[in-house]
Amino acid sequence: QVQLVQSGAEVKKPGASVKVSCKVSGHTLAELSMHWVRQAPGKGLEWMGGFDPEDGETIYAQKFQGRVIMTEDTSIDTAYMDLNSLRSEDTAVYYCAVVGPSLGYYYRYGLDVWGQGTTVTVSS
């Protein structure tokens, strides 16, 4: 089955950038719609962006436009989320997630396979 394994925790200073990776196993990344969701301490889930298979392009939540870039290296089935100009409010757990074959890969249904999460701490 599809599994997602994310890179380890990061500590960054304000103004820096962070790049989180998400390795796909059990499936080909090119056939999946990869998305990124974050969760600040004690707060709710927040969708950041992901691949829209209907338009064939990556889309971003308005809040993160211009500050985040999501890329994929399909040769190694790994997705990346690059967030720049970090500030303390970006301290959060960042998750990659997809809708897998059990839901027919239909991304509107929701996200049924999640990575374990990557903690990013922004502190001076």
Add this chain to the structure above:
Amino acid sequence: QSALTQSRSVSGSPGQSVTISCTGTSSDVGGYNYVSWYQQHPGKAPKLMIYDVSKRPSGVPDRFSGSKSGNTASLTISGLQAEDEADYYCCSYAGSSPYVFGTGTKVSVL
């Protein structure tokens, strides 16, 4: 796109039923039949419990059920069990934003 509105917390005794509501607008919950629900235990990744308003992924107990009326979706947990104590988030497709999450509801088992 604003977060969907959920009650902050709900509680029940083992065996009882609890219902969590999720209110959006005609641009998200009311406009599409693509509501999903997630369960999240502390320190864990979210788990999909309901998709397509009322469908359960394989392995999710039938104690969990979903419904929708107008701009409000609901998740009902029947026969509440200790392991159901967790945070629950609704989520709706909203066109340009495929995943708009709710504010989250903490379910406590008394």
